[in-house]
Amino acid sequence: MNLKETLGSLFSQDELQLLVRGYDVVGDIAIIIIPQELESKEQVIAEVILANNPNIKVVAKRAAQYGGEFRTLPVTIIGGKDRRETEVREFGIRLRLNVEKVYFSIRSGNERRRIASLVQPGENVLVLFSGIAPYPLMISRYSLARRIVGIEKNPVAHDYALLNLKLNKKLNNIELLQGDVRALLPLFSTEFDRVVMVLPKSGEDFLEAALPLLRPGGYLHFYDMQKSDSFAESITKVRSVCEAAKRSLPAADVAVCGHCAPRTCRICVDCLVG
Ligand SMILES: C[S@@+](CC[C@H](N)C(=O)[O-])C[C@H]1O[C@@H](n2cnc3c(N)ncnc32)[C@H](O)[C@@H]1O
16 A cells, blocks of 8 residues: 555645655565655554555554564554554465564565575475574475574574464474574584575674585575675675685676665675585
8 A cells, every 4th residue: 555645635836745655565564765844643543554555464664773682663552452563475385473572574575586496306404593484384385305504592482483483383494493593503514505694784693604514515594784886795795705715606697686775775695615
C-alpha cells in the first residue's frame, strides 16, 4: 500500500513529504518509520493501515535503529493488538518470531532462496549467525544437502529456531547450536562444503575463525554492507584472510541483495576457496 496516496486527503503536503512511502509487513505486523514531526498523528496512520489491510493485526513503529550484538530492533506498538510475536511464510516455510527480540529481515527471502539453489546434493553446510533459522530451513527445503548446522548466540532467536524446526516437520537434516561462533567453531572436527556467514555489519571479524571449517574447493558466502562503487573492497577482505591462512581464492562474485542506506548495498560475496 502506498501510504502517501492513502493519507493524501488527511495530511498536508508538508506532512506527506515527511512520510515514508511504505512499510515492512512481517507476518501480520506492519513496521513503519514515523518521523518525529508526525508522532502526534501516528495513531491516525496506524488506523488507516489497519482499515486498509485486513491481514494486518498490529502496527508497530521503529523506536530506534537495529542495534546491539543481536541486531535487534526496538519497536513501539501504535495500533491494533498489543503483541510482538507473529508468523511469516517464506517460500512455504513457517517462521515464528518476536519482531523485537530477534533479528529477521523480511526482505531477504529471495536471497535465502538463491543460496539454497546453489547447494549441491550431499553437501554439508554451516550457517553462522543463523538467527531464527531461515537459512537452514530454506536450504533444507530446497536442496538435497546432507547436513546443515546453524549457530546463533541470541538465546531467544535460538529458541524460535528450535520451534521453527518443529513447525516445519519434514525438514530433519538440521542441527541448531546456541552459542558464540568464536567459542563453538574450534569444537568442530569436520570440514564443511559450504559456509554461509550472515553478519553483514561485522562478519569480517569472524572470517579467520570460519575459514578452517571450509574444505579446500568449498564455497563461502560472506555478507557485507558496502558502498555501491566499492564492492571490490569486500572481496579484498576475504582475499586477505585467505592469503594469511595460505588459502587461495580462485573465484569471487558479488550478488547485490538489498539496500541499507543511500548508495550502500547489502551484498553477498560468493567465494570459491582453494
Ligand atoms: C544479521 S542477523 C542474521 C540472522 C538470520 N541469519 C537471518 O537471516 O534472519 C545476525 C545474527 O547473528 C547473531 N550473532 C551476533 N554475534 C554472534 C556471535 N558472536 N555468535 C553467534 N551469533 C551471533 C545475532 O544474534 C543475529 O541473530
